[in-house]
Amino acid sequence: MYKKGIYRIEANEPLTETVWRMRLAGDTQWITAAGQFVNIALEGKYLRRPISVCDCDEGTLTLIYKVVGEGTEQMSRLEAGAELDLLTGLGNGFSTNNNARRPLLVGGGVGVPPLYNLARRLLAEGKPVEVVLGFNTASEVFYEEEFRALGCHVTVATADGSRGVEGFVTTAIAAAGLNFDYFYACGPLPMLHALYNAVEQDGQLSFEERMGCGFGACMGCTCKTKYGNKRICREGPVLQKGEIIW
Amino acid sequence: MVENQTIRDGAALQADTSVELCGLRLDNPVVPASGTFGYGYEFKDFYDINILGSFSFKGTTREPRFGNPTPRIAECTAGMINSVGLQNPGIDAVIRHELPRLRHFFRKPVIANISGFSVEEYAYCCERIDKQEQVGIIEVNVSCPNVRHGGMSFGNSPETAAEVTRAVKAVTTKPVFVKLSPNVTDIVSIARACEEAGADGISLINTLLGMRIDIRRRRPVIANTMGGFSGPAVFPLALRMVYQVSKACRIPVMGCGGVQSARDVIEMMMAGATAVQVGAANLVNPYASKEIVEALPGEMRRLGIERLTDIIGIA
Numbered sequence: 001m002y003k004k005g006i007y008r009i010e011a012n013e014p015l016t017e018t019v020w021r022m023r024l025a026g027d028t029q030w031i032t033a034a035g036q037f038v039n040i041a042l043e044g045k046y047l048r049r050p051i052s053v054c055d056c057d058e059g060t061l062t063l064i065y066k067v068v069g070e071g072t073e074q075m076s077r078l079e080a081g082a083e084l085d086l087l088t089g090l091g092n093g094f095s096t097n098n099n100a101r102r103p104l105l106v107g108g109g110v111g112v113p114p115l116y117n118l119a120r121r122l123l124a125e126g127k128p129v130e131v132v133l134g135f136n137t138a139s140e141v142f143y144e145e146e147f148r149a150l151g152c153h154v155t156v157a158t159a160d161g162s163r164g165v166e167g168f169v170t171t172a173i174a175a176a177g178l179n180f181d182y183f184y185a186c187g188p189l190p191m192l193h194a195l196y197n198a199v200e201q202d203g204q205l206s207f208e209e210r211m212g213c214g215f216g217a218c219m220g221c222t223c224k225t226k227y228g229n230k231r232i233c234r235e236g237p238v239l240q241k242g243e244i245i246w
Numbered sequence: 247m248v249e250n251q252t253i254r255d256g257a258a259l260q261a262d263t264s265v266e267l268c269g270l271r272l273d274n275p276v277v278p279a280s281g282t283f284g285y286g287y288e289f290k291d292f293y294d295i296n297i298l299g300s301f302s303f304k305g306t307t308r309e310p311r312f313g314n315p316t317p318r319i320a321e322c323t324a325g326m327i328n329s330v331g332l333q334n335p336g337i338d339a340v341i342r343h344e345l346p347r348l349r350h351f352f353r354k355p356v357i358a359n360i361s362g363f364s365v366e367e368y369a370y371c372c373e374r375i376d377k378q379e380q381v382g383i384i385e386v387n388v389s390c391p392n393v394r395h396g397g398m399s400f401g402n403s404p405e406t407a408a409e410v411t412r413a414v415k416a417v418t419t420k421p422v423f424v425k426l427s428p429n430v431t432d433i434v435s436i437a438r439a440c441e442e443a444g445a446d447g448i449s450l451i452n453t454l455l456g457m458r459i460d461i462r463r464r465r466p467v468i469a470n471t472m473g474g475f476s477g478p479a480v481f482p483l484a485l486r487m488v489y490q491v492s493k494a495c496r497i498p499v500m501g502c503g504g505v506q507s508a509r510d511v512i513e514m515m516m517a518g519a520t521a522v523q524v525g526a527a528n529l530v531n532p533y534a535s536k537e538i539v540e541a542l543p544g545e546m547r548r549l550g551i552e553r554l555t556d557i558i559g560i561a
Contacts, residue, residue, distance in 0.1 A: 002291070041531075046321055046324060046526075047321045047530060071321075087532070209316055210319045210467075217282060217528065217529055217532075218529050219318075220318045220319035222318075229312060229333070
């Protein structure tokens with residue numbers, strides 16, 4: 001179920017040179033799973049901007065976004081007290097309704113945020129959570145300590161080796177010999193594909209696509225799966241490993 | 247919808263928003279446009295869609311279609327480009343699954359948007375949809391490429407647009423609206439050719455062919471390079487074409503293009519539209535059509551309009 005509502009910005013601050021965190025106050029009851037997203041109306045921009053939910057509790061939600069274009073640049077200039085028109089509760093999100101006992105969470109760059117709320121949920125279910133975060137370089141790393149503070153075991157990989165393991169998330173998983181029986185992933189397409197090929201365990205992967213509406217009406221973000229066409233915004237963004245067609 | 251409102255002198259001024267389209271009475275002229283409203287299902291949780299005049303369902307073809315590769319969407323100033331490529335489950339699945347499901351939350355006659363890649367395909371789909379009592383009007387999208395003739399769209403010439411119209415009219419007794427493309431030299435000659443071929447009405451405009459480039463990647467944003475531009479930026483152009491076509495034809499016109507407010511609906515009707523479609527606005531604000539329906543009586547009162555039918559083509 002998705003709804004439109006007005007949310008007040010409580011904080012909007014940079015985490016790295018290009019990645020920002022925004023905390024919003026408002027009705028969060030429609031957000032029911034980690035990995036769902038909101039679609040934000042911005043002054044002077046025609047289409048809304050879809051941003052995944054990093055975390056939420058009763059009355060507040062946290063978004064982490066990367067400044068990549070005019071829309072997100074505009075978001076970074078918004079100040080506390082400003083109000084935003086959001087569609088919330090969009091997408092399926094990750095499902096923890098499975099038999100996995102030792103989940104691995106794999107995030108790449110701005111794909112890291114939705115895993116934070118997922119980690120909280122999995123820990124609450126009493127599962128030990130293994131986290132691998134991949135970035136290009138040390139200055140782009142964010143939320144390593146936040147995951148650790150939750151109680152996750154965290155491994156960081158950077159492509160240039162300036163922090164943690166040198167290489168990709170797949171390098172880090174192999175090098176650390178991590179013990180897991182299921183994985184959840186969100187990140188750029190090449191990372192998801194490499195992970196899919198490198199890991200034999202089952203899992204769920206969250207995808208990104210340019211969207212029109214964000215709630216299933218325009219058919220702008222459809223992909224093919226083994227079980228038929230799916231809209232990334234509605235039946236996604238999370239797909240089961242077993243249904244993906246690359 | 248007839249809304250009673252007591253004004254200050256105690257007299258009741260009725261804002262009559264109802265219109266008639268080829269014998270079909272609509273409570274109001276507001277009709278979500280094809281391709282922006284699916285088969286209604288995505289909107290039923292936002293509001294009761296029975297408040298709409300009707301809606302035009304997703305362009306449907308004989309075979310199921312996946313559509314074009316992604317990205318299919320590009321942001322523009324005051325609008326968007328889409329290149330969905332007529333993704334739809336095919337006419338049989340629409341009749342078997344979508345229409346029965348729609349019946350649970352929409353009681354009014356729906357407008358069936360039919361697309362095709364050959365004259366025979368249009369006729370086949372319209373013959374199938376003709377038997378569906380839930381369908382009040384057939385809207386024939388002639389902006390699709392004619393695969394037998396080098397891919398030029400049926401709506402690009404008066405002859406091919408008329409050919410599709412005749413083929414469709416031969417297999418249905420339901421009113422047929424031909425939805426025209428604005429990407430033509432002379433829209434009036436095409437509208438008249440459709441009228442002479444037996445069309446009961448004209449819908450216009452479809453999207454305008456547009457393009458964006460991702461200047462960092464140095465590549466087109468849309469995977470298919472080009473797509474259909476829509477949104478408030480196209481409103482004046484759509485209004486002009488509605489005006490020209492409604493002046494030149496006797497059959498009713500459904501105006502479409504960039505409509506996002508009750509005032510836009512009224513302006514479109516003053517240009518000659520009998521009903522008005524709302525397209526891209528539904529994608530940006532899922533409540534857009536509802537808000538327009540609700541704002542209409544108030545706007546009418548402010549402008550001294552008692553019956554919407556009084557202003558059709560008044561400009």
